[in-house]
Amino acid sequence: MAQEFVCMQCDLTEEKCKCDRYCCLCMGGHNVRLCQDGQYYCIDCREACDFQAQF
């Protein structure tokens, strides 16, 4: 899957995004990754929502 997720706030990829990263569901900062809807999710919420981080 070559689709690149971009941050909803700045339209940049996770690599280039300089936004403050925290989970948009629980506001936690543990292992937060950009997901397909352009928002950041922690590992727990990703698993709960069945979201996949890029690569």
Ligand SMILES: [Zn+2]
């Ligand atoms: Zn951003």
Ligand SMILES: [Zn+2]
């Ligand atoms: Zn979370």
